[in-house]
Amino acid sequence: MCRTVEVAGPGFINLTLEEAYLASQIEHAASDPRLDMPEAAQRHTFVVDYSAPNSAKEMHIGHLRSTVIGDALARTLGWLGHGVIRQNHIGDWGTQFGMLIEHLATSGWRPGSSTISDLNQLYQEAQAAFESDPAFAERARRRVVALQSGDPATLALWRELIRESERHMEEVYSRLGVLLTREDMRGESFYNDLLEPTVEELSSKGLLRIDDGALCAFPPGFTGRDGTPLPMIVRKSDGGFNYNTTDLAAVRFRVRELGADRLVYVVDARQAQHFAMLFAIARQAGWLGEEFRAEHVAFGTILGPDGRPFRTRAGGTVRLSELLDEAAERAAAIVADKNPDLTPSQRAEVARAVGIGAVKYADLANDRVKDYVFDWDRMLAMDGNTAPYLQYAHARIRSIFRRGEEALSDGIIREPGQSVTLVEPAERALALELVGLAGVLNATADHLEPHRICTYLFDLASAFTTFYECCPVLRAPSEESRTSRLTLCEVTAQTLSVGLGLLGIEAPERM
C-alpha cells in the first residue's frame, strides 16, 4: 500500500502511497455508482428543519440560506445512509393570520382569485389597518380566537390562503432545485393541538412557574439583562401560546412520533440563544437523552455591496423569484458570449443550471456562520471557487467522451477501461484528490458544514484542469495510458457530478 514510510522530524511520519494502490482505488471507484464510498458506520435518523417561509408572503432572499444549506445537508446525510426526515416549519399560524383573514373577509375577497403577490399586498394592507384602526384591530384579535377554536368560515379562508402559499412555495422550490415537497410541509398550525399537552407535561415535571403572569421555564445557565434568570415564556399572561411553545411541541413530536435521534435546525444565527434554551429545556424534560445531538445550524446574513443586509435599490426585500430570473438572465448573457454554438434551447437550459447553481454555490461555498456579500460578478466568474468553474470542468470531461465516441466509429478508441496506471505527477495528484471524497463527506456530516464539499470540489477541479492541460487523453502516448486517463476522467466527472448533486447543483453535459 505504501511505497515509502519515513520518519520526518519530531512527530511526523511520511507515508507515500504506492501508485498501484492509488490506481486500484480509482479502479474500484470507476466500477461503482457510489464511487466506492461506504455508508456511515452508525446510522441515525435526522430531522432536518429548513426553509420555513411564511404563508401569505412571497419567498424572499431571507429564505435563501436556510433553504439552500438545509437542502445540501439533507442530501449529504441521506447519501451517507442516514435516515433523513425533512421538515418545513412554515409560519402559517398566529396573530398575523387573524389580521389577514379579517381583512380578506371584510374586503369581500373571493377564494382562488389571488396570486401570492396579491396576498402579499393584502397582508400589508391588513397590517396598516391593524395599526391605524382600533376597531379593525379588535376584530382581528377576535379572528385569531375564531381561527384557533376552529370556526368553519374563518378556517375556510385560512385554508385558501395556505393553499395559494403552498403553490407558490412549490414553484420556488422547483425552480431552485431543492427536495422540499408538500409532504415535508408541517407548519406551526400542525402543533396547535399539541401545545396544551406539551405545556402540561413540562408543568408536571416541575419545569414551569408563573412569573409576571406568564408561565415560564427557566433553564439553568441563562441570565438576562439584569443578571436574573432568563425565562422562556411558554404561555403568555393572556393565556395564549407563542412560538416557544410551538418549538417545544415540535421537539417532542420529532423525537416521539418521527423517531429522530438527531435534530438539525437550519436557522439564522441570531436565534442561537433561543435554540440553546430550547434544547436545554428539552433535555430537562427528558425528550433529548445523553446521546442525543440537537444542533442549531446557524448561518450569517447575506449582505449587499454596501455591507448592509442585501436589499433592492429601492430598499425593499429581494424576492426569490426575481433573484432567480436575474441569475438565469445574467448566465444567459455569459453563455451566449462564451459558447455561441449552442442552440437557443440548449443555451437557455445551460443558463438556468449555471445561474441557479452560481447563486446556490455562492451561498454554500464559505463558512455558513459568517456573513457574505452578494456579488453577481464573483459568483458567475469562471475563475476561482465558483459553480461555473466546477461545471465547466465537468463539461470539459463530458466533451472528451463525446469526441471519443465520435472517434470510436473509426475504431480509434475503445470504451474506457478500468486499468489505471499513474505516471505523470498530474495524474498522481488527480488520483490523490479523488480518493479524498469519503473523508470530506464525513467531515461535512460531522460538522454540518457544506462548504467543506465546495472546497474539496474546487481542489479536485483544479487538479483536473492541471491534468487536462498537460496530459492529453484521446491522444495519449499509448493505448494503456489512454485507457487509464479515460478512467481518471470518468471518476472525476462522476465525483464532480455527485458532489455538486449533494449541494443541489446540476452539472450540465455541455456549457
Added chain:
RNA sequence: GCCCCUGUAGCUCAGAUGGACAGAGCGGCUGCCUUCUAAGCAGCGGGUCGCAGGUUCGAGUCCUGCCGGGGGCGCCA
C-alpha cells in the same frame, strides 16, 4: 451590563480532531490557443494569522484579558 458569533495577503475567502516553510481566487506583472471547450493553464510578487499574555516539544487552531465589527437579552416570530 451580560451572552453569542466574528477579525488570516490590497480585495473575497479556505485552513475539523493543535503539527513540518500559513493556502486559493481576484486584482498587478510574465508566458501559453494550427492539438480533447483559453469560460482555461503555468509562473512572479504580496501576510507581525486584530493585540497582549498563557498552556504545549509544537498554537492561525486551545485558555485568559483587551481592541475592532455583527448579533441577541420576558409576553413578536
